[in-house]
Amino acid sequence: GAVVSQHPSRVICKSGTSVKIECRSLDFQATTMFWYRQFPKQSLMLMATSNEGSKATYEQGVEKDKFLINHASLTLSTLTVTSAHPEDSSFYICSARDSQSTDTQYFGPGTRLTVL
Amino acid sequence: GQSLEQPSEVTAVEGAIVQINCTYQTSGFYGLSWYQQHDGGAPTFLSYNALDGLEETGRFSSFLSRSDSYGYLLLQELQMKDSASYFCAGGTGRRALTFGSGTRLQVQP
Numbered sequence: 001g002a003v004v005s006q007h008p009s010r011v012i013c014k015s016g017t018s019v020k021i022e023c024r025s026l027d028f029q030a031t032t033m034f035w036y037r038q039f040p041k042q043s044l045m046l047m048a049t050s051n052e053g054s055k056a057t058y059e060q061g062v063e064k065d066k067f068l069i070n071h072a073s074l075t076l077s078t079l080t081v082t083s084a085h086p087e088d089s090s091f092y093i094c095s096a097r098d099s100q101s102t103d104t105q106y107f108g109p110g111t112r113l114t115v116l
Numbered sequence: 117g118q119s120l121e122q123p124s125e126v127t128a129v130e131g132a133i134v135q136i137n138c139t140y141q142t143s144g145f146y147g148l149s150w151y152q153q154h155d156g157g158a159p160t161f162l163s164y165n166a167l168d169g170l171e172e173t174g175r176f177s178s179f180l181s182r183s184d185s186y187g188y189l190l191l192q193e194l195q196m197k198d199s200a201s202y203f204c205a206g207g208t209g210r211r212a213l214t215f216g217s218g219t220r221l222q223v224q225p
Contacts, residue, residue, distance in 0.1 A: 034212040043203060044159065044215045093158050095212075105213060107151075110158040 002028045004096050006108035013084055014116055021079045021111045023094030029074040030096035034105065035067075038091040050077040084115040118142035118206045120216030127222045128194055136189045136219045138204035146207045148180050148187045151215075154200045162202075163189065191221070199223045 003026040013019050023033055031052045036044040048069055049057040056069035068080040077096075081088055091112050095105040120140040128134040138148065147166040151159035165171050165180035165187060177190040191198055201220050205213040 036212075043218045046212045046214070049212055104149075104161070104164065107158045107160070112156075 002026075002096075002098055002106040004094065004106045004108040006092075006094055006111050008111060009109060010112045010114075012114045012116065015085055016083055018080055018082045019084055019113060021081070021092055021094075021113075023077045023079070023096070023108050025075045025096045025098075025106070028096075028098045030077075030098065031074060033071060033077040033094055033096045035069065035077075035079050036093045036095065038093060038110075044093060047079075081113065084113070086115045089113055089115045118145070118214040120204050120206055120214060122202075122204060122216045122219045124217065125220045125222070127224060129224050130194055130196060132194050133190065133192050134194060134221065136191075136202050136204075136221070138187045138189070138216055140185050140187075140204070140206055140216075142185075142206050142214070145182070145185075148178070149205045149207060149213065150176075150178050150189045151203045151205060152200050153203065153218075159203060194223050196223050196225070 005024045007022045033050040035047045037047050038044045046059050047062045050069045050071040052071045052074050058064045066082055071077040091110050093110040094108045097105055122138050149164045150162040152162050153159045162176055163171050163178035165178050168180055170179045175192045180187040199222055201218045203218045204216040207213050
């Protein structure tokens with residue numbers, strides 16, 4: 001099956017710093033990638049839709065200036081958490097849709113962010 | 117928008133059969149997917165129903181009734197490793213998935 005990777009898998013940073021998370025589709029092209037956030041014992045919540053070559057679409061309540069998304073190629077999307085605060089500590093998961101597919105999404109392994 | 121409701125917890129014994137229900141309210145519904153997530157891990161795809169009826173994949177089966185806005189995941193011959201959270205998710209064409217509230221399955225010896 002299709003493989004999606006994320007890097008880093010785990011990051012600990014100080015409050016006020018910025019953290020970049022990469023999401024790559026390894027064996028397929030993804031014109032659309034999605035970024036989700038999951039707090040402990042809760043469901044996955046969509047943060048934004050990343051579109052290759054255009055601006056990301058953010059869900060209501062997600063600050064686009066705080067969560068910067070760049071989808072510069074068909075295999076890479078990045079999420080940058082700017083000026084991170086402890087409340088941003090969460091599990092961030094990306095997914096990618098195969099451009100040839102319909103609704104099947106392939107999830108990355110996730111990135112656990114801890115902000116001290 | 118979409119909302120998908122699931123029971124929060126289900127407990128069953130090894131070797132048994134368990135059914136996890138999912139009811140949804142949505143506009144522009146496209147299909148129902150099921151994902152498994154172990155603690156600390158990312159969701160892994162289990163099954164997808166685009167049409168009404170039953171889809172079988174090994175020990176797991178998934179059912180969809182669009183007229184009833186209802187689906188379920190059936191797990192047979194439960195194993196300890198099946199202890200995890202299970203999410204139904206609704207898709208609308210090219211948009212992202214909306215995940216249900218999740219069901220935590222505890223398999224006991």
